[in-house]
Amino acid sequence: MTTEIPAQNPNENPIKFDSSLAHHMRPVIRAVRGFPVKATAPDGTEHQMLGLADARQVSERMVVTFPGFGVVIPLLDGTRDVDQIVQQVGRGLTRDMLEQFVAQLDGAGLILGPNYDAMVAEMRKAFDSQAILPPGTTAGVCDALLNGSEETKNIPEGPEREAAAARKLREYFDSMIAEALKDVADPALTSLPKAIVAPHLDYPRGGLNYAAIYGRLRVADRPDRVVILGTNHFGESTGVCGCDKGFSTALGACHLDEGMSNALKGKLGDALFANRFDHEREHSIELQIPWIQHVFGKDAQGNYPKVFAALVHDPVVANGESYDGRGVALQPFVDALKQAMSELPGRTLVICSADMSHVGPAFGDQRPLLGEDGTEQGEAAAQFRNSVFQTDDEMLGLVVQNKPAELVSSMAWQQNPTRWCSVGNIVAGLMVVEPKDIKLLRYGPVIDEQGTGMVTSVAMVMN
Secondary structure (H helix, E strand, O other), rough: OOOOOOOEEEEEOOOOOOOOOHHHOEEOOOOEEEEEEEEEEEOOOEEEEEEEOOOOOOOOOEEEEEEEHHOOOHHHHOOHHHHHHHHHHHOOOOOOHHHHHHHHHHHHHOEOOHHHHHHHHHHHHHHHHHEOOOHHHHHHHHHHHHOOOOOOOOOOHHHHHHHHHHHHHHHHHHHHHHHOOOOOOOOOOOOOEEEEEEOOOOHEEEEEEHHHHHHOOOOOOOOOOOEEEOOOOOOOOOOOOEEEEEEEEEEEEEEEOOHHHHHHHHHHOOOHHHHHHHHHHOHHHHHHHHHHHHOOOOOOOOOOOOEEEEOOOOHHHOOOOOOOOOOOHHHHHHHHHHHHHHOOOOOOOEEOOOOEEEEOHOOOOOOHHHHHHOOOOOOHHHHHHHHHHHHOOOHHHHHOOOHHHHHHHHHHHHHOOOOOOOOOHHHHHHHHHHHEEEEEOOOOEEEEEOOEEEEEEEEEOOO
C-alpha cells in the first residue's frame, strides 16, 4: 500500500516558486535536521508533522511539512529537476505541491540560492564586526533561571535584570559544585593542572560533571590564559578551526588572547581562521566560559583570564589529516600550539570540551535504552546500556593511560560504535600537554525524559 503525500497547508512565505530560477528548478538542499512536530488542525485534531531546520545553524528559520515529504528530501541534490522528482516519487505528489515545498525551503534558507547566500553574508558580516561574541547558549540558560524564579521573572530588561542573571548563574554553579563535591575525598586542586576535560552538554544534564572539575579549581593557581579545544558540531571546516574573538556571558567578557592567536596564525597561516564563522553558534566553547569566569574571577585590572578557542576535527576519519586535505591537520596544530605555549609568558590551562557516547533511538540505534515501563528495568535495555558503559570504560582507559594514538586507532578499527563526538579535542589535549598523570574524577551518563537518547561525559584532570 502506498502512502500519498497530501497537499500542504500554505504558510506565509515571502518567496514564491519561479520556474525561471535554476535553484528552484533543480533545488539543492543543505544539511538539515528533521524532528517531529505536533500541529493542530482547524477542527482541533492533532497531527504529527515533520519539522526541518538548518543543521549548520546559519538560518534560524524552519519549515513544517507533512511527513511524506521525507522521501523527497534525498532527491533534492541538484541532479533532477522538479518534474523528474515528481515522477520518481509518485505517491500522489504533484508539481504544485513540490513547488510550494521548494519555495518554503528557499524562504527558510534550507536550499542553496541567493536567499541562503544573503543569510551567510549577513552572519559573517556581523561576526567580523565584533571583537567579542555575544552570549548565545548561555543567554538561554540565564533566561530559564530568571524566569523560573518568582523573585526575578518579572524584572524588565536592563541593568537590574543583567545583574540578577549573573547572580542566579553563580548561585546555580555553586549549588552544582556543592552537590558534586559533597562526598568526595579530594574536593580541591591546589595547583593549576596542565589540562582538564569537561562536558559540553547542557548544564541540567552535564552540570555535575562540570562542577566536579571546575569546583576543584576554585583554589588553584589562576591561569594567564585558557585554551579551549571544542567540537565542531555544525560548521564547515574540514580541519582545526580557530577563533579570532573573545566571548561574553552574563558574568562579563573573556577577551581574546591575541598573543596566542597571532602566534598560531604565524605558524599555521590564514587557514586556521578561514572558517572562523563556525564559532558563531558553537556551544562547546561558550559553555566553558562562565565556569572559567566563576572559578578564576578577575585579576587586579578587572579582567577575566584571556582565552583562545579552536574546534578540533575528528582524527578517526582521516588519521588526523583534514577531511579534504586543505584544512589544518591535527599534528601541525598540536606542534604549533605546543611551541606557542612554550614561547608565551605565563601559565596556560587547556580545556578539552568533550562529550563521549551518543546512543539510543534518537541517534539511529534500534535497541531500547529503557524498559517497556519507561524505567531502567528490562534485560535488553540494561544490556545495551552496559555495552555502552563497557566501550566507554575501554576508551577512557586509553585516555587515562595517555595513549592518544591507540585511542584513534581503536576508534577507527571499531568505527566509533557509540559515537564519541570529541575524540579530536581529547587527543589534541593529550598530545599538547603530554601529561604525566591523568585522573578520571567523575563519569556520568544521562538519558532524556523520553528514553530516546543517552549521552555520556566525564570530568578529568591532566597533570
